[in-house]
Amino acid sequence: MLPPYVPILILGGAALSFALITLLASSLLGKPRPTPAKSAIYECGVPAVGTARERFPIKFYLVCMIFILLDVDAAFLYPWALIFRELGMFGFIEMLVFVGLLGGGFVYAWKTGALDW
Amino acid sequence: MTPPVVDVLPAIPALILAVTGLAVLLAQAFTPRGQAAPGAPFSLAGLLAALVAVYLLAARGGGDLGGTYVVDAFSLYFHALIIGVGLVVVLLSPSYLRATGIDRGEYYTLVLFSLVGMLGLVSCRELVSLFVSLEVMSVALYALAGLHRARPESQEAALKYFITGAFSSGFLLYGIALLYGASGSTSLVAVGAALRTPGPATAALATMGTGLLLVGFGFKVASVPFHMWAPDVYEGAPTTITALMSAGVKAAAFGALLRVFGQALPALAASWQPAVAALAVVTMVVGNLGALAQSNLKRMLAYSSVAHAGYLLAAVVAAPGIGVEAVLFYLVAYAAVNLGGFGALAALARQGREPLSLDDVAGLASRRPALAAALAVYLISLTGVPVSAGFVGKFFLFRAAVNAGWTSLAVIGVLMSVVSAYYYLRVVVAMYMREPLGEDAWAPVPPSAGLALGLSAAVVLALGVHPEPVLTWARLAARSLL
Numbered sequence: 001m002l003p004p005y006v007p008i009l010i011l012g013g014a015a016l017s018f019a020l021i022t023l024l025a026s027s028l029l030g031k032p033r034p035t036p037a038k039s040a041i042y043e044c045g046v047p048a049v050g051t052a053r054e055r056f057p058i059k060f061y062l063v064c065m066i067f068i069l070l071d072v073d074a075a076f077l078y079p080w081a082l083i084f085r086e087l088g089m090f091g092f093i094e095m096l097v098f099v100g101l102l103g104g105g106f107v108y109a110w111k112t113g114a115l116d117w
Numbered sequence: 118m119t120p121p122v123v124d125v126l127p128a129i130p131a132l133i134l135a136v137t138g139l140a141v142l143l144a145q146a147f148t149p150r151g152q153a154a155p156g157a158p159f160s161l162a163g164l165l166a167a168l169v170a171v172y173l174l175a176a177r178g179g180g181d182l183g184g185t186y187v188v189d190a191f192s193l194y195f196h197a198l199i200i201g202v203g204l205v206v207v208l209l210s211p212s213y214l215r216a217t218g219i220d221r222g223e224y225y226t227l228v229l230f231s232l233v234g235m236l237g238l239v240s241c242r243e244l245v246s247l248f249v250s251l252e253v254m255s256v257a258l259y260a261l262a263g264l265h266r267a268r269p270e271s272q273e274a275a276l277k278y279f280i281t282g283a284f285s286s287g288f289l290l291y292g293i294a295l296l297y298g299a300s301g302s303t304s305l306v307a308v309g310a311a312l313r314t315p316g317p318a319t320a321a322l323a324t325m326g327t328g329l330l331l332v333g334f335g336f337k338v339a340s341v342p343f344h345m346w347a348p349d350v351y352e353g354a355p356t357t358i359t360a361l362m363s364a365g366v367k368a369a370a371f372g373a374l375l376r377v378f379g380q381a382l383p384a385l386a387a388s389w390q391p392a393v394a395a396l397a398v399v400t401m402v403v404g405n406l407g408a409l410a411q412s413n414l415k416r417m418l419a420y421s422s423v424a425h426a427g428y429l430l431a432a433v434v435a436a437p438g439i440g441v442e443a444v445l446f447y448l449v450a451y452a453a454v455n456l457g458g459f460g461a462l463a464a465l466a467r468q469g470r471e472p473l474s475l476d477d478v479a480g481l482a483s484r485r486p487a488l489a490a491a492l493a494v495y496l497i498s499l500t501g502v503p504v505s506a507g508f509v510g511k512f513f514l515f516r517a518a519v520n521a522g523w524t525s526l527a528v529i530g531v532l533m534s535v536v537s538a539y540y541y542l543r544v545v546v547a548m549y550m551r552e553p554l555g556e557d558a559w560a561p562v563p564p565s566a567g568l569a570l571g572l573s574a575a576v577v578l579a580l581g582v583h584p585e586p587v588l589t590w591a592r593l594a595a596r597s598l599l
Contacts, residue, residue, distance in 0.1 A: 104139050111146035 062114050066106070073102050127180035127188035130167040130196055131236040134203075137163025138229035145222025153214075156225030157565075160207045163229065164200055171196045184304065185243035194445060194594035195239035195372045202365040202452055203232045205569045209460045210357045212563035216466040219264050219355065228361065231257035235365055239372035242380070244293045244303040247373060251289070251337070254369065255282050258362060262354040274353025281336060281346040289333030295326030296381070308381040315384070327382055327389050331396070334377075337370035340396050340430055341403040344423045348407070351419035356471060359415065360459035363422045364452035371429060371448060375441055378433070379598045394434045398529055400427030405533045408540050413473050417540055418458050421499060424537060425451055428530050432514040435521030441595035443513035446588055450498065450506030450580050457495040457573035461488055464566035465559035472559060478544060480553030488562050489548045491574040496541040498577045501534045506580035513588075 041048050080087070080095050087094075109115065125132070137159060144154040171193060174180065179188040188196070206228060214220040234254025241247040259282060263275025297303050299322035300311035312323050332343065339347040351359045382389065404424025411417040429447060432440040462471050465488070472478050482489040498507035511534065515527035562570070580587060 101139070104143060108142050108146040113150075 059117060062109075066109055066114060069102055069105060073099065124180055124182060126177070127174065127182045127240070128186055129174070130170045130200070131233045131240075133163055133167040133170055134200075134229045134233050134236070137166075138226040138233070141222050141229070142226040145226070148222065153220040154222035156222040157207055157211045160225045160229055161204065164204050164207060164232075168197070168200050168204075171200065185246045186237070186240050187242045188240055189594075190590075190597035191372070191376065191594040192236075192240040194590060195368065196236055198368055198449055198452060199232060199235045199239070199365055202361065202368070202456060203228065205456045205460065205573060206357055206361045206365075208565045208569035209360065209456075209463050212560070212566050213355070213357050213463040213466050216471075216560060217265065217355065217469050224261070224264060227257040227261050228358075231255075231261070231361070232365065235369035238369040239376070241373075242305045242376070244296065244305065244308075244377075244381075247377070248286070248290060248293060251373070252286065254366065255286070258282075258358070258366065261358045261361075262350055264355050264358070265353075268353070270353035271355070272353075274350045277346050278350045278354075285333050285336030285343070288329050288336070292326045292329030292331075292333060295322050295329065299323040299326060305377060305381040309383065312382065312384040323382075323385060324388050327385050328392065330377065331389060331392060334370060334374045335396060338367055338374065338426045338429070339423050340426045341400040341423065344400070344404070344426075347423055348411075348416045348419040351422070352413060352415045356415065356459050356463035356466070359419075360456045360463070363418070363455040363459065367422065367426065368448045368452055371433075371444060374433065375444060376598060379441065390434050393430055394523060394526060397427050397430035397434060397526055400424065400430060401529055401533045402427075405536045408537065411540070412475070414462060414475075414478070414544065415459070415473060417544075418455070421537065421541070422455065424533065425499075427533075428511060428514050431523070431526040431530055432517040434523050434526065435517040439520055439595075440517040441598055442588070442591040443510075443517040445591035445594055446580075446584065447510035447514055449587055449591075450510040450577065453573045453576040453580070454495045454498045454507060457491060457570055457577070458499070460566065460570050460573065461492045461495070464488065464562050464570060467558065467560040470558065475544065475547045476554055477558075479547045479551040481548040484553060484557055485559070485562060487567070488570065491570045493545045493548065494574045494577055496545055498581070500538045500541045504578070504581045506577045506584070509581055509584045 076098065077095070080091060084091060140163075141154060141156045141159045144159065145156070148154040174188055174196075175193050179190065179193060181187050207225065210224065210228075211220070214224060231254045234250050234252070234257065237250025238247065238254060241250055259275055259279040262278045263271050265271030293303065296308055299315070299319045300308040302308055302311065312319070315323060335343040336346075351363065354362065378389065401424055404420050404422075404427055408417050408420035408424060411420060429444055429451075432443040432447070434440065435443075462473070465472050465485070472481075478489075478492075481492075494505065498505035501507045501511040511530070515530050518524070518526040518530070
């Protein structure tokens, strides 16, 4: 009787050797013939227009952060709505506290001009 | 499914602080640009209300919020200490913020939020809530450390604190995961019960988890070899925030350490005691020797705070027995002294500058006699000279170590205290025995900061002469942990 983890080890070894053998075989057997199309970043996609390491306004970060807050808020409202009746008043108050806290943050962000573009 | 019945009363002090923080934040949002909302009076009112709530809770005998957030004598003791630290920091802040040009309402909001985290840290009897509290405290402090946005040192402090803090949170979380794996629970009581009768695999997991927890807490209390962030962060952060970090964070982290190791891990004491003892020794030695080499007063006090983590760890080794009350008592003495020390530097700040070198404080006794006297009291207490809180506190710490059979720790502690006399008293000598250099560049001591410094000095002297009341309370708190 094999210990229970041995099959997983064998599978891992097989996966690793498949990847290694494929890479090795293609570099030994194939001949590299690079063309501009083949060495593009996305061989079958839209042509790249420039480097990805560009500077862009820090405003994006702010908007992203505020969006994540809203996102979490919404994601949490759905399951709450589903069991709203069971939770009753307790759940309602808890959710008011949660939304109230996030709302305070939004008011702060809005009033301090985080949303002015 | 019936909704849980939750007794929210135990969380009232923390809730008051959180609501006050939110109110200050909104007040700042509705204040015209370029002006500061009146954050300090708001925060003082909130802190005093929270203190009253703590008193009422104590009269009621504490409480329990679903088994995760517990207000027993231990957390009440820390509640009073942490709120006291908050009061002193808020009293010190307005003049310092104006002098350094960072007077914004958000400062007070972040201070209050980090205090909320500290209150949670000492009250949580469940590892995940404990971790959340730790993050609430730390995230606010990362931002506070970088509040001097124009100063490169402050940016460096914020980044270093954030990176090492996040790293240490990782260690702590991994430790929590392993303990959960070993015991099947994150409740401290259940973990403690499960580890009393461990199987061979469980014991190995639990030992590894304990080690990782120790690393995580080691970062937070700034013990060697996890201390390298402390001098840079303490130096770069606004000085009032340095006071908050050295007094409040250390107290809260030690509170959590004592609770976790005392309630969940006493069964593994034989394996963590030698590790804590080793940490204590290197922390005492490296902290004190490092402080010897500093010429910047803030860095000197930072290394001194590392060294004091070592003295405290020496008593944590004896924790399941008498060590706890010694640590609790010393944390009060230490908080008062550090608030005073950093507060004295902050009180003198003028036009973005504050005294940082021995030359800056030379002859201070002739120009600011009261402030120099208070600073001398703090430094003497840090050294551990009799009739100061530091002496009584160190006496209890080392006695706990000796009684638990770790005499060598006490010997190293006493020897290192002698070494520390050199760098502490050097400042006193500069203030009293040297002539002032040049013009008087420092601000007159503002009344609110004077009140805060006077309070700290009074606590230091009172505890040195008459330690019984606080000691009785510490004993009571320590007993509630067992």
